[in-house]
Amino acid sequence: MQPDVIDLGTVLSMPFMQNALLAGLLASVACGVVGTLVAANRMLFLAGGVAHTAYGGVGLALFLGLPVLPLTLAFSVAAALLMSVLSLRSKTNNEILIGVLWAVGMATGIVLIDLTPGYRADLGTYLFGNILAVSDNDILLMLALDGLVLTLTAAGFQSLLAFTFDRDFAASRGLPTNFLHHLLVVLAAVCVVMLIRVVGLLLVMALFTLPPAVAARHAGTFRGVMLLAVLASGFFCVTGLILAAIFDLAAGAMIILVASTVFAVSLLWAKLNNLRALPKKR
Amino acid sequence: MSWAVEIDKVSFAYDVEPVLVNASLRVGVGEFVGLFGPNGGGKTTLTRLILGLLQPQSGSVRIFGQPPAGMRHKIGYVPQFSTASFNIPITVFEAVLTGQVNRRALPLGFGRHWSRRGEGAGRAREALRMVGLADCAERQVSELSGGQKQRVLIARALASDPEILLLDEPTASIDPQGKFCFYEFLAGLSRADFENAANSASGRGPMTIIMVSHDISLTTGPLTSIATVNREIISAPGNTPNREMLEILYGTHPQSCPFDHFIKHIPHSRADQCEECAHCSPPSDSAGSGREGWL
Numbered sequence: 218m219q220p221d222v223i224d225l226g227t228v229l230s231m232p233f234m235q236n237a238l239l240a241g242l243l244a245s246v247a248c249g250v251v252g253t254l255v256a257a258n259r260m261l262f263l264a265g266g267v268a269h270t271a272y273g274g275v276g277l278a279l280f281l282g283l284p285v286l287p288l289t290l291a292f293s294v295a296a297a298l299l300m301s302v303l304s305l306r307s308k309t310n311n312e313i314l315i316g317v318l319w320a321v322g323m324a325t326g327i328v329l330i331d332l333t334p335g336y337r338a339d340l341g342t343y344l345f346g347n348i349l350a351v352s353d354n355d356i357l358l359m360l361a362l363d364g365l366v367l368t369l370t371a372a373g374f375q376s377l378l379a380f381t382f383d384r385d386f387a388a389s390r391g392l393p394t395n396f397l398h399h400l401l402v403v404l405a406a407v408c409v410v411m412l413i414r415v416v417g418l419l420l421v422m423a424l425f426t427l428p429p430a431v432a433a434r435h436a437g438t439f440r441g442v443m444l445l446a447v448l449a450s451g452f453f454c455v456t457g458l459i460l461a462a463i464f465d466l467a468a469g470a471m472i473i474l475v476a477s478t479v480f481a482v483s484l485l486w487a488k489l490n491n492l493r494a495l496p497k498k499r
Numbered sequence: 500m501s502w503a504v505e506i507d508k509v510s511f512a513y514d515v516e517p518v519l520v521n522a523s524l525r526v527g528v529g530e531f532v533g534l535f536g537p538n539g540g541g542k543t544t545l546t547r548l549i550l551g552l553l554q555p556q557s558g559s560v561r562i563f564g565q566p567p568a569g570m571r572h573k574i575g576y577v578p579q580f581s582t583a584s585f586n587i588p589i590t591v592f593e594a595v596l597t598g599q600v601n602r603r604a605l606p607l608g609f610g611r612h613w614s615r616r617g618e619g620a621g622r623a624r625e626a627l628r629m630v631g632l633a634d635c636a637e638r639q640v641s642e643l644s645g646g647q648k649q650r651v652l653i654a655r656a657l658a659s660d661p662e663i664l665l666l667d668e669p670t671a672s673i674d675p676q677g678k679f680c681f682y683e684f685l686a687g688l689s690r691a692d693f694e695n696a697a698n699s700a701s702g703r704g705p706m707t708i709i710m711v712s713h714d715i716s717l718t719t720g721p722l723t724s725i726a727t728v729n730r731e732i733i734s735a736p737g738n739t740p741n742r743e744m745l746e747i748l749y750g751t752h753p754q755s756c757p758f759d760h761f762i763k764h765i766p767h768s769r770a771d772q773c774e775e776c777a778h779c780s781p782p783s784d785s786a787g788s789g790r791e792g793w794l
Contacts, residue, residue, distance in 0.1 A: 257587045369609075376608035379597035383583040386655070389550045389576035390600045391568075392608050433588055437639060442588045 237348035241454030249447030252425040268421040270322025276329030297406035346417035346469035416469035427476040503707040509558035529705035536728035575661030598658030626657035686721035
């Protein structure tokens with residue numbers, strides 16, 4: 218007996234499910250593009266710091282009784298800029314500073330939620346995502362953020378490519394490398410906010426790393442990896458959400474499990490192909 | 500002689516400890532200069548001053564008589580091998596195209612710097628041909644050997660059609676046998692550019708090459724002059740280091756050390772003013788001349 222299992226048709230007809238799927242796809246567009254850049258620039262720790270500090274913004278929004286996503290966006294962008302500036306200062310151990318902000322952001326969020334009168338929702342809503350909570354306004358905000366991310370990365374693509382390949386050289390040609398560094402961290406903050414509803418703050422890192430990691434194995438150009446990462450991320454989100462609804466499991470976690478399974482299979486496949494390509498021993 | 504690079508009494512410190520003190524160097528158009536020095540001696544700082552990425556605290560840097568910030572488009576920079584991310588998904592051709600990046604496109608780096616079919620792409624292909632990688636254009640940079648990757652970085656610098664080629668430790672990834680070929684290859688670039696310039700009557704002088712290295716085994720070869728950097732700069736024409744340079748590069752050694760014996764037998768550049776040199780070795784007519792292959 219499996220009372221919790223629902224069939225696919227019922228799942229897709231649920232009104233909240235359409236918004237959830239749309240949110241997953243919209244977040245995938247930004248994450249595939251920005252995740253590829255963040256991973257290639259080895260800024261994952263910085264992105265992790267930004268993702269967790271965003272919780273401070275969630276706490277602040279709930280405490281003040283303001284819309285969560287817009288306020289978290291403003292908070293995250295400000296925190297991202299602070300971390301980005303600190304990360305470029307070579308004299309200090311910047312990883313320690315980022316780690317401190319990472320923790321302080323989360324702690325502030327938790328305390329603010331504790332102080333919020335009458336608030337009883339559990340933290341899991343924002344830490345692990347809550348597809349039931351995607352409102353039409355959230356969708357509009359995500360659409361606008363996708364537009365922003367795509368416009369900026371398309372307009373700056375050649376500079377970002379030169380910067381990613383070799384920062385020192387890009388600086389020698391007069392490119393504003395500090396600005397590009399800050400831009401990437403801010404774009405990461407934008408992605409974090411888009412992913413809060415879908416996978417939640419704690420699982421953001423997975424969607425920054427897994428789609429580009431899968432894509433990089435199958436595309437030869439930077440543009441190709443970005444496109445494939447968007448498609449992979451969209452596939453992970455849709456599959457994960459549907460499986461989560463059918464089996465009544467946590468959506469964010471299911472998305473990550475689907476993504477990591479695909480990644481593991483693609484690694485194994487490559488290994489098997491390598492073994493087959495080896496000359497046979499006599 | 501017209502100067503490609505003039506460094507005049509430059510002092511620079513990141514913190515309190517000075518990296519360069521009163522350092523001066525002049526590089527004529529078409530010269531091939533080797534800039535040697537111990538690690539931490541200020542070589543990379545000097546390249547950053549030439550590129551205008553750092554400002555001297557005193558003294559001045561001029562590129563073709565102008566402040567460096569406005570002359571970046573004339574310099575093809577080949578940074579240290581380790582600065583590039585060779586493992587990102589990028590083709591050889593794309594990597595070379597990034598050499599055409601400049602800030603003139605639009606503010607803040609937005610806008611296009613090159614197109615795959617335009618004039619810039621032609622220059623990128625020409626640069627790949629010059630470094631012998633024309634057949635590798637569509638391969639992934641990550642698949643290349645260390646020496647080939649180094650040549651990608653040089654092609655990238657050449658893709659902007661520079662008048663000065665500035666290389667920072669270009670042989671770090673090349674094995675000892677390859678270094679001599681590499682050296683001749685650089686000198687060949689200089690000559691090829693000169694011939695092109697003469698033919699096209701573009702009015703441009705030959706390419707000036709400044710190569711920074713801690714590896715003095717390179718000083719046999721077609722250098723037109725060498726200099727050593729260790730807080731200050733000592734320069735001399737010719738391709739052989741004089742005794743002050745060797746002392747900077749290898750330090751002073753106790754008398755029991757064979758290297759001390761070796762160094763003592765090389766006269767100071769101004770041997771006529773040095774008592775010690777008068778005793779131990781005959782003064783040479785000019786420093787650096789006539790001692791081909793000193794190692």
